[in-house]
Amino acid sequence: MVNGLESLRGGQGAFVAECVNVLGEAHVLTDASDLAAHGKDWTGRYSALPLAVVRPGTTEEVAAIVRLCADAGIAVVPQGGRTGLCGGGVPIEGQPSIILSLQRMNRIRAVDADARTMTVEAGVVLEAAQQRALDEGLVFPLTFGAQGSCMIGGALSTNAGGSNVVRYGTARELCIGIEAVLPDGSVINALTGLRKDNTGYDLRDILIGAEGTLGVITAAVFKLSPQPLVRATAFLSVSSVKATVEVLNRLQDRTGGGVEVFEYMPRPAVEVICRIFPDIRPPLDEPAETGLFLEVASSRKDDAVLEDDGSVRLQTQVLELLQELMEEGVVLDAMIAQSDQQRAELWRMRESILEAITEAGPSYHMDISLPLANVSRFVDTMDVAAAELGFQPLTVGHLGDGNLHYALTAADGRDWDSLPLDRVRQMAFDLLLELNGSFSAEHGIGQSKLDVMRALKEDAQISAMQAIKRALDPQNIMNPGKLVPMD
Amino acid sequence: MVNGLESLRGGQGAFVAECVNVLGEAHVLTDASDLAAHGKDWTGRYSALPLAVVRPGTTEEVAAIVRLCADAGIAVVPQGGRTGLCGGGVPIEGQPSIILSLQRMNRIRAVDADARTMTVEAGVVLEAAQQRALDEGLVFPLTFGAQGSCMIGGALSTNAGGSNVVRYGTARELCIGIEAVLPDGSVINALTGLRKDNTGYDLRDILIGAEGTLGVITAAVFKLSPQPLVRATAFLSVSSVKATVEVLNRLQDRTGGGVEVFEYMPRPAVEVICRIFPDIRPPLDEPAETGLFLEVASSRKDDAVLEDDGSVRLQTQVLELLQELMEEGVVLDAMIAQSDQQRAELWRMRESILEAITEAGPSYHMDISLPLANVSRFVDTMDVAAAELGFQPLTVGHLGDGNLHYALTAADGRDWDSLPLDRVRQMAFDLLLELNGSFSAEHGIGQSKLDVMRALKEDAQISAMQAIKRALDPQNIMNPGKLVPMD
Numbered sequence: 001m002v003n004g005l006e007s008l009r010g011g012q013g014a015f016v017a018e019c020v021n022v023l024g025e026a027h028v029l030t031d032a033s034d035l036a037a038h039g040k041d042w043t044g045r046y047s048a049l050p051l052a053v054v055r056p057g058t059t060e061e062v063a064a065i066v067r068l069c070a071d072a073g074i075a076v077v078p079q080g081g082r083t084g085l086c087g088g089g090v091p092i093e094g095q096p097s098i099i100l101s102l103q104r105m106n107r108i109r110a111v112d113a114d115a116r117t118m119t120v121e122a123g124v125v126l127e128a129a130q131q132r133a134l135d136e137g138l139v140f141p142l143t144f145g146a147q148g149s150c151m152i153g154g155a156l157s158t159n160a161g162g163s164n165v166v167r168y169g170t171a172r173e174l175c176i177g178i179e180a181v182l183p184d185g186s187v188i189n190a191l192t193g194l195r196k197d198n199t200g201y202d203l204r205d206i207l208i209g210a211e212g213t214l215g216v217i218t219a220a221v222f223k224l225s226p227q228p229l230v231r232a233t234a235f236l237s238v239s240s241v242k243a244t245v246e247v248l249n250r251l252q253d254r255t256g257g258g259v260e261v262f263e264y265m266p267r268p269a270v271e272v273i274c275r276i277f278p279d280i281r282p283p284l285d286e287p288a289e290t291g292l293f294l295e296v297a298s299s300r301k302d303d304a305v306l307e308d309d310g311s312v313r314l315q316t317q318v319l320e321l322l323q324e325l326m327e328e329g330v331v332l333d334a335m336i337a338q339s340d341q342q343r344a345e346l347w348r349m350r351e352s353i354l355e356a357i358t359e360a361g362p363s364y365h366m367d368i369s370l371p372l373a374n375v376s377r378f379v380d381t382m383d384v385a386a387a388e389l390g391f392q393p394l395t396v397g398h399l400g401d402g403n404l405h406y407a408l409t410a411a412d413g414r415d416w417d418s419l420p421l422d423r424v425r426q427m428a429f430d431l432l433l434e435l436n437g438s439f440s441a442e443h444g445i446g447q448s449k450l451d452v453m454r455a456l457k458e459d460a461q462i463s464a465m466q467a468i469k470r471a472l473d474p475q476n477i478m479n480p481g482k483l484v485p486m487d
Numbered sequence: 488m489v490n491g492l493e494s495l496r497g498g499q500g501a502f503v504a505e506c507v508n509v510l511g512e513a514h515v516l517t518d519a520s521d522l523a524a525h526g527k528d529w530t531g532r533y534s535a536l537p538l539a540v541v542r543p544g545t546t547e548e549v550a551a552i553v554r555l556c557a558d559a560g561i562a563v564v565p566q567g568g569r570t571g572l573c574g575g576g577v578p579i580e581g582q583p584s585i586i587l588s589l590q591r592m593n594r595i596r597a598v599d600a601d602a603r604t605m606t607v608e609a610g611v612v613l614e615a616a617q618q619r620a621l622d623e624g625l626v627f628p629l630t631f632g633a634q635g636s637c638m639i640g641g642a643l644s645t646n647a648g649g650s651n652v653v654r655y656g657t658a659r660e661l662c663i664g665i666e667a668v669l670p671d672g673s674v675i676n677a678l679t680g681l682r683k684d685n686t687g688y689d690l691r692d693i694l695i696g697a698e699g700t701l702g703v704i705t706a707a708v709f710k711l712s713p714q715p716l717v718r719a720t721a722f723l724s725v726s727s728v729k730a731t732v733e734v735l736n737r738l739q740d741r742t743g744g745g746v747e748v749f750e751y752m753p754r755p756a757v758e759v760i761c762r763i764f765p766d767i768r769p770p771l772d773e774p775a776e777t778g779l780f781l782e783v784a785s786s787r788k789d790d791a792v793l794e795d796d797g798s799v800r801l802q803t804q805v806l807e808l809l810q811e812l813m814e815e816g817v818v819l820d821a822m823i824a825q826s827d828q829q830r831a832e833l834w835r836m837r838e839s840i841l842e843a844i845t846e847a848g849p850s851y852h853m854d855i856s857l858p859l860a861n862v863s864r865f866v867d868t869m870d871v872a873a874a875e876l877g878f879q880p881l882t883v884g885h886l887g888d889g890n891l892h893y894a895l896t897a898a899d900g901r902d903w904d905s906l907p908l909d910r911v912r913q914m915a916f917d918l919l920l921e922l923n924g925s926f927s928a929e930h931g932i933g934q935s936k937l938d939v940m941r942a943l944k945e946d947a948q949i950s951a952m953q954a955i956k957r958a959l960d961p962q963n964i965m966n967p968g969k970l971v972p973m974d
Binding site for chain 1: 599601602603604645646648652653657659660669673674675676677678679680681682683684685686687688689690692693695696697701713732733736739740741742743744745785786787788789790800804856857858859860885888889890923924925926927928929930931932940944945946947948949950951952954955956957958959970971
C-alpha cells in the first residue's frame, strides 16, 4: 500500500511538471498556503487540498491542461471568484485534483455597441463587466451580492440570478454564445452572439448551470440593455402575500414591463435589520406585515420628462397606480423615494438583510423558488408551522420571480440547538414538492445539496443527467462529486 | 432472405397488435391511405410509410408506446401538424417506424392569469393556444405562418421563431416547464412554471430544438404577456442595411423595448409581391432599396392616450423619432399606418412574400442568421456575387434578430436550370461561417440539412451531440436520421 501510494505521488509529481511545461512555473501554484487558500471558498464550510492550482491564460492552455488531466485521470475543479455558497468550486477529499483557476482569463474580448453584445472571458469579475457596459452607454444587468469578486464563468456555471431577474432574466437568459473546453480537451467555439440558431442540441444551455461538471466555460457572449434614464423606487405595505401578484402585474402593465426589482421584505426581516443596524429606519410609520421593495426603470426619453408637478412621468405613472391600489385596499401604505438619498437608504436596508440575520444568531438558509401562484401558500403554511416548532422565519426574496431566501432562526427565548431543524426542513421540502417548487433557485447544488437532489429530484431526471455526464465525461474527471449524484 | 423478411413482418404484426392493446383500434391507423397521408409533410419532399400511425391520448399512453417500441427496436417518429420544412416529422426509408401523432393530446391543461402562464399539451394547435391566451386577456406571443395548423410539440422541438422573436424570444425562451417521455419510456415531469430553478442539467433546453431525437415532448408551460393596448405600424426606406441597426436601437430606446416586428423588405422582394399580386401597392412612392416593415406595441395605458393632434402617444413617439432619423439621413422616407386598414395592407404585403416567390418561378431558400453587426456584409456581398452568377436574390427576414430568409431566383431572362446553384450555395455557406452566422435559424435541420450539418458544424460539437444522443437513446429509436449525423 505504501509503495502504491508513493508511486502515485511520484506520478502526480510528473503530472505537475507537465502542467508547468504548459503554463510556466509562475502559473502552477504548489505552495501549501496557495493550495489551502484556493482549496476553500468563502463559506469556509467545504475545503480540500488540490495537487496544484493552475492558472491558464488562454483557451488553448485550458484545453492543454484538461487533456493532461484526462490522460492522468486527475480531476479538474474549475474555479472563479470562490464566492459560491454550495461548495461547488473546491475539490473534494480523497480525489486527486487540480484547481483550474480562470482568474487570468480576464479579458473583455469585444463590446459591440451596435449589436448590444459583449464577449467576455470566464475570469472577468462581474463588476468589471458591468462597468465596461456602462462605459459604452449600456447595461450588463446581472446583479447580485457577490458581484465585486465573483467571476463570469462561475456566474454561468451556476446560472446565477439576483435581484433583477424579473426584468432581464438569469445568466442563462443573458448569454447568447459560449466557448468551452469539454472533458476530452476539445474546444467548443460558439461565441456567435446569434439570437436565432437551431443547428443541433443546445450545448450552451447544458453547459450553463452544470457547475463545471461537463466542461470549463472559458468565454461567453452576453446581451446588453439600454441604460435606464429614470427610475422609481418604492416601499409598500401590501394586504397579503397573495395580493403582491396583483401589484406586480398591474405595475408591469402600467410601466410596459419596467419592473427591475420586486423584493419581498416582510415585517420580521425589516425588524431584524433595524435592530442590528439602528441607523436604518423602517420605511413606513406602521410596520408592514407584507413589505415590498420595488424599483421600476425606463430607458424612454418621454418617461424622464418633468411633469407640471415637478415629478417625472414614470414616477407619476407609478404614483397613480399606487393610489388606485390603495383605494382598492390592495396596498395599505406606500412611500416613493423622493431623492437619490432616500433611494440609497432603501437599497441599504435590502442589502443589509443577510448580515443582519447572520449577526442575529444561528440560522438555516434555504434558496427556493415557487410558481408565483403558490408563493403565498408556502409562506403562510411554513410561517405558521415553523413558529409552532419554535422558529422565527426571517425571509426575503426576489418575489417577482418566485425566489425566496427563506431563513429560519430561533424564536425569541428559544435555544437554536434544541430546535427540530431536520423536521422543519423536511416539512419545507415536502411542501415545496407539493407546490411544484424548486429546492435550489439560484445558488446551485455543489456539494451541499447533493443529498436533497437524491431525495427530491425525479428518478427519470437524475438518470438522464447521469447518462449525459457519463457520455461527455466518461472518466468523471470534471468537478466530480458536485451537482449530479453519480451513485 | 425472404423468410427473414416474412418473419420480421410477422413480428411487426405482433407489435402493431400490442399498440392496439394499449390504445384501442381507433387510435392505431394502418390503412394505406392513412399511412401515406401521415408519411409525408406539406413540403411533399420527404416521405416514407410507417408501420402504423398511433395516436395516444395521454402522457402515460405515449410512454407505453415508446416502451413497446424500445422493446421491439421500432423507430418512433413524433408528429405534430406536419408543417415542418425540413422533413423532420416523417419516417425515413428502410427503417421500421411508427408515427406517434400528438394530435389527440390537444388539451390546454391550465391557464394561470395571475402568474401569466399556460400549460398546454403537445398536440394543441398554435392558433388555439394564442386564442385561449387572448380569451384570458393575455398574449401567447409565438407567431409564424404555420400557426393555423402547426402544433406546440413541433414548435418546441424545432425551437420555432417567427416574426416577433425580437420582442418575446423563440419558443425556447417562452417555455418555462416541460413534460416529456424519454427513449426508455420514462417520463420527465417538470411542468413547474418556475422562473428560477437550478437543480441539475437543463434537460428542458436539451429537449427543446432536439426535433424529437431525444424524446417526445408531451406538454409545456409557457409565459404569457400582457395584451398591447396600442400599436404603431410603419414602412421605412432606410439609407443602408447597416443603418437599420441604428433604427432598431433608437426605436427600442424610444419605446422602452416595444419593437414587436422588424422585417427586412428590400426592393426586389416588394417588387415581386406587387407584380404577382397587382392589388398590393408599394407602400412608398419611391421604391425603397432597403425597406423595413416594423411594428411597435405597448401595454401601457398612457401610451394609448389621445394627444392634442389626434394621435396616440406611442405613435407620437415613433413619429418624432422618424423625423429625427430623416433629418439625420438615416431614414429616407417613411409611412405610418393611419388606420387598421392601412396596417392590414402592410401585413398582407409582408405575408405574401413566400407565395409571391413561389409563383414567380423556381427558387432556393436559405433560413440563416447572422450577428446584427454582420448582416449588412452578408447581404451586400451575396447580392453582388449572386447577381454576377445570374441569380436574383429575393430576400426578406426577421432583421431584428438577424434572421434572413434568403431566397435565390433566376435573374430576368436567365434559365434556372442552367444556373450554378451549388456554387452560390457554397459561397453563401462559406461566408456564413466567416461571419459567425448560422445555416439554420428557425426551420430546423430534419433530413434536409444533415449534409450541411456534417460540412459546417464544428467537430467537437457534433461529437458532443452524438455522445448525448447515444447516452439517452442507445438504440437510436427516437426519430432516427434527423438532426444529428450519427455516422
